[in-house]
Amino acid sequence: MVQPPRASFMTSDLSVPAATRRMFDRRMSFVFAGNFVTLGIFFPFFPVWLGHKGLDGDEIGLILALQIGLRVLVCPPVLRQADRSRDRAHLLIAAAFASLVASLPFFQVEGWSSILLATLVLAAVWCPAIPLTDAIALSGVRRLGSDYGRSRLWGSISFIAANIAGGVLIGWLGVGRFPLVLCLAFLTAALVTLAAPRLGQPLKASPLPLAPPQEPWTPSPSLIQRLRRLGPAPDMKRLLPTLIGIALIQASHALLNGFASLQWAKLGYGAVEIGVFWAIGVVAEVMLFRLAAQPLRRFGIKAVLLASALVAAARWTLFTHDLGLVGFALLQTAHAMTFAAAHVCLQMLIGSSVAENRFGAAQGLSFALQTTLMAAATFGGGVLYQQGGAEAFYAMAAMALAAFVIIALSPQPQSAGEGGKTREPS
Secondary structure, eight states: OOOOOOOSSSSOOTTSOHHHHHHHHHHHHHHHHHHHHHHHHHHHHHHHHHHHTTOOHHHHHHHHHHHHHHHHHHHHHHHHHHHTSSOHHHHHHHHHHHHHHHHGGGGTOOSHHHHHHHHHHHHHHHTTHHHHHHHHHHHHHHHHOOOHHHHHHHHHHHHHHHHHHHHHHHHHHOGGGHHHHHHHHHHHHHHHHTTOOOOOSOOOOOSSOOOGGGOTTSOOSSHHHHHHTTSOOHHHHHHHHHHHHHHHHHHTTHHHHHHHHHHHHHTTOOHHHHHHHHHHHHHHHHHHHHHOHHHHHHHOHHHHHHHHHHHHHHHHHHTTSOOHHHHHHHHHTTHIIIIIIHHHHHHHHHHHHSOGGGHHHHHHHHHHHHHHHHHHHHHHHHHHHHHHGGGGHHHHHHHHHHHHHHHHHSOOSSOGGGTSSOOOOO
């Protein structure tokens, strides 16, 4: 078990041995990679398998929508519970092995109702995995001064590798063997998760401590006060405008994720060219994760987020035109700013502005915001794309501009009147 000194802020603690920091980063890299294997198998191939099982488009859409809705409901309370656990790694491991068990019924399920039930059970136990991994990684940043981006990049690499390997395996075994490939992915994730660093109970030391009556789990004498606690706690309310802005930036990728390949195909680009476009985006994302620390130190979270929103607005506006092979290849490099930069800023914002024993609650709130807005943008964007084609990307640009305004008007992550001078993470 790693027993680092108790640093109270996201700064590199020189008293922590470099070997300890490197070991933590290495183990987190494995955990991120293992968790993203499951994402890289499930999201591209699960809808294909549903079609193979005889489900029509409406049935597939309803299953996907319901499992997203369940994730929004289940994930935040689980993450709040993780904040009170003896070690978040224990809950992460439990979620990983529960997901492995929940993947087994897919070998036998037949019919829409049984497939729906199996999907909902899997979504309920699987959804905390990535936010929990982020919370553990942020504890390492807080206590050890580790580099979040350098660990997280292995998740992106693993995702694209799983896409390729999964496609090869399913092409060789047949779509009907998808449950076997999915089970192998969850087995890999469960075994790798055993390497998750044990940091002990989340620390309460923070630049923004909550007074005991404000803690959301403190018993409350009145029903009204209990109902109020269903909303964000005081520390989250400070961050809420920025979290909404980040969620808007990420949700503006809805048309890219759902319809970019279709749009490229309509413009006459082949499968190989479309694959190259996606690969360029992933490579740019990985490079940003690798190099994000220095720009964040120099410019700060808010400036990078504002740049991310502006780049996103420009990216979706340009997407309405046929830019040619080179043009789209260059445009895909913007994924580094529109997705990866916003994600790293989110983690640094939480890590620098929230008590360590509230990381899970912050991850849960951010997850709920992003997932809800992404679902809405996917549905609404799909309707717009059916009506206007590529011009639907203007709606995504409008979301990014709305994010720019919200972030520009939001306060600094931490103000001098609320726990200390404004500071950015190193």
